[in-house]
Amino acid sequence: MERICTQCHAVLSDQTKADWCPACGGALIVRESLSKESPHAVVDHRGILLPRRHAMGGIITPV
Numbered sequence: 001m002e003r004i005c006t007q008c009h010a011v012l013s014d015q016t017k018a019d020w021c022p023a024c025g026g027a028l029i030v031r032e033s034l035s036k037e038s039p040h041a042v043v044d045h046r047g048i049l050l051p052r053r054h055a056m057g058g059i060i061t062p063v
Helices: none
Strands: 002-005 028-031
Antiparallel strands (some): 002 028
16 A cells, blocks of 8 residues: 555655655555565655656656
8 A cells, every 4th residue: 555645645754753744745545566665665754755767868758
């Protein structure tokens, strides 16, 4: 299960303790996880999971 913002769709890390989105202040919902949080996942200072990046540049978006 993952927590996601209803407004900006930011995915929060499992370790983030928040009742609202740290990016925009929107409400959080819990949904089935689309992908597993890998050990190489990058979490910013707000506790939001950043999208994976391709080695040649650009963002890898989930299907």
